[in-house]
Amino acid sequence: MIDNGLLVQMLMGALLGLSVYLPLAAGQLSLATPAFYAVGGTLAALLSTRWSALGATANGGFPVPSLLLEMALGGVLAGLLALLVGRLVLRLQGIYLAIATIALVEIVRVAILNLPFTGGAVGIFAIPQPFDTAAGYLLPALALLALAGWLCQRLELMPLGRAMAAIRHDELAASCMGLDTTQVKLTAFVLSAMLAGSTGALAAHFLNTWNARQGSFDTSITTLAFVVLGGSRTWLGPVVGGLLLTALPELLRPVGDVRLVLFGLVILLGPVLAPQGLVTPALLERLGGWSLRSGASRKTENAQP
């Protein structure tokens, strides 16, 4: 039931889930992930179809190093955009930030739809393929996910990750402690954007066509659902949420038209039934004592029973 194509989509879902998770780990609800995803994807689609130096062949082939270059460039461009926008929007809090990021998604969507070089409603098609089969995409997607997961895991030990946790817990207290909260939030926002941008660049090749619909309000909803359902207390939550929820509509295909209703029900009932999400630190503790918290923090916990 799960073929390689779906597996690649699931991995990309997990990546987008992590992209929503990063600002949230610093207490900032940003729905901007689809905007950065769209920026990365559009860049890759444009570069690979217009810039012959990347080595697209006449029969639709594409060198793998060029793909990696595009993923890097997509991440950089999305990161730069986030740096620019983040300075402005991160002054906002709570629901205002959420709404501002929805606005960003819509502006980017309309821009991609109307810019003279992005192909309008049809978009950019016949994006060259670096791999012959869907299975080929598994490796870059897995590698990117591993990199992102490693980064998130490392964050728990790094000053940046601790500062993010402090802001999530109490932003006012964190800033009173002398943390440069704006800088920390901005870093999380930029990291989130870079991840979404790189994922977009990969997705553009995988999907073969790219248009404005790829990054819309719908995507904001689904990616947010990844995090809420999976849980936002550890980085594994959004990964599990992204994998499961991307697979769900496909697995529900036998029930036909009802599948989107069921998808909505999952989003509707998930937070009620499991407010912390599926993956909680407590669950990970129980699963063979694998704690995501650092050894140091566990030691301090043991010291104060």
Add this chain to the structure above:
Amino acid sequence: MIETLLQLLLNGAASGGVYALVALGYTLVFSVLGVINFAQGALFSVGGYLTFLLMGGKIGVNGALPGWGLPGGLPFWLALLVAAAGSGLVGLLVERVAFAPLRRRNAEPLLALITSLGAGVVVVNLLQLLMGAEGYAFPHGTDALGGLPGALMIAGARIRTIQLLLLLTSAGAVLALSLWLERSKGGRALRAVAEDATTAQLLGINSEAMVRLAFFLSGALAGLGGGLIGVSVSLPGPYFGIGYGLKGLAVLVLGGLGSVPGAIAGGLLMGLAEALVPSAASGWRDALAFAILFAVLLLRPSGLLGRRTVEKV
């Protein structure tokens, strides 16, 4: 030249009125619970489709019951009112399922955002199951407007009657709601709950009932907007309300979260601004609302008419 301008302004004011309806719906719920009901756009769709069915429209070939329709057909005004009430009831249901369980356990407000989005997804897709994804034009076109002519000549400008009705109806609804909130006992009770739910409860106001009332009214406003837009343009598919829901969100912020006059002024302003976009750049019109929203959030986060709130320090 003057005629074109008049036409433009009236068009702008008409769609602005609908934006104001949606934004007022958000405002009611936000002022009482401090959360945003993201299912608002779905309720807008429900209003449009209910009006269509009540006026005697038949379900198309892709629907669950092709060719089926309600017997008879109500006149436009009655259908609009019943459809608004119906959307209000769906709004009540959304409150029961998406908001009440979280409120009972004092969950994070962020979660209500997700559950209401989920409720919206369910409603829109149920609508799609029932009616199919195709677009619908209203049964008798604009003839259904009680024998009114399709267009009027005002000061030499040809004005579509429906545009005028759109403006008048939303103005009427907004006015009635504002008066009710301001003057009536129920309206005062609602505002008391918005101010401070605990104190209101101690004063003998049933705050749960007021929350339900806010959701009903908010759903009814969205439904009214959906019906009006449906009749004046068409129903392009069950998702059409989502776009209006998002625009309403922009209006809400433009006017200031929780401010009733702000929602009205913001709606009109947004409608007029969109109408003045030259047709050569019409593709960018949809981004205008959000560009304005963005600018407002950065320059004046409390909105044009909102109160500046002081956070705990």
